[in-house]
Amino acid sequence: MAHQNMHHSTDQSGKQGALHADTQISQRVSFVSYKAFRGQTFRYGMDCATPYGPAFVIMRGPDIVFWGFCDAREAAQIRVDLDKKWQPAAWQEDSAGVGQVAARACHAPAALALSGTAFQHRVWQALLYIPHGQIVSYKNIADAVNSAPRAVGRAVGSNPVSLLVPCHRVLAADGSLNGYRWGLQIKARVLAAEGVALNS
Template identity: 45%
Template sequence: MTDQSPSYHYSVIGRALREIDAAGPGLSLEDLAARMGMSAAHFQRTFSQWVGVSPKRYQQYLSIGHARRLLAEKHTLLSATHELGLSGTGRLHDLFLTWEAMSPGDYARGGAGLTIFWGWFESPFGPALVMGTDKGICGIGFADEIGAEAAMEDLVSRWPKATYVEDPMMLRPWVLSAFGSGGTTPLFLIGAPFQIKVWEALLAVPSGQVTTYSEIAGAVGHPAAQRAVGTAVGRNPISFLIPCHRALRRDGGLGGYHWGLPRKRAMLAWEAARAEAEAADRTKA
């Protein structure tokens, strides 16, 4: 694996996150690079290739204070989005997503009659297990914290009666568009009706912004069902593309994340940094 690959960049970032967590935000670039076994220049370059901002700036995005500022200043009013309709085509960071959902009856059969293709791919957040039907991507999981076998078991357990076929070439065009090459990425939402409502609400949250579990509950018409919303968020099978990482507690706390809190923090920081860089580019234009 070359040092140009997205997975290499994330492996460096993941190690850096652990060092930052252990040492605190005052860790200098030189000290952090030394702990990573890299020169300061190489480490800075790797950061820039991955996210486009300096390690120091990135550290600011990782703080709980940043999450609270997002909630106070930039949080998405999902209720307004809900009034316009949540189904249809959604915009997510620099990608276009389209989605459709499996019928409740089909879901109740545990995936019986479905053929689900799967393969392993590089992503900006480490090795990704991607699954999809002939209609679109239905699952994305990450393996570097739990292992490849556990990631596979996790996704397969959601649709135990489906037929699984390893075919990365079938999925490759969708995966490339999903992780940044442009084009439209189709999603196929396989879940219970309430879960799908929650996932559609998440799709309305723009990159670089966040929401709360209570706001999602209001958007789906069940304002008192915050616990059920939290469960549905946690059961989201299409990590990153359905952005459950953008759901926070009302106090700005990160809450949980199925594939590990370090990855949730990295995703939020990555998106915030990219949003800032894109805004700067628009200002220069």
């Protein structure tokens, strides 16, 4: 789903520029409904090493379907919650194999499968058009998908594959970090690595 003149972005020097629908998306993404994951087999990796901290990563076949920065206790609860949503599902721990995929995904395009509603898919697709090293506001995304900022904020917050679907590049209108499911320290660390100068 393409959007012309999707939104305005700010690069690390503070310059404004329009993002267009022909902005290159490096990730290979498929959008599916919640029902599409029911009865599937998932592999997961605990404490996958990344430059920003250990990640909990879930895969279905070759596709990454979940990525979160959390400890083992929170990862276990996330798996319980997803198991209820995707029942009946089979789970296989493969920290070594999934960890290798996660390590590559930090530096190279990855295959993603994003399970959600049609509206969530629109918002997550808009996130994929934000280039590396640039930031946007929630209002920018809301304008791109013709929706209210509050609804967009909820969809951004429910992004299942953080880092690779770059919800960390969305800030409050005043340039503050605002929120991030995995903690503002992680968000700031990722943005700093991408060359974004944050407001002090």
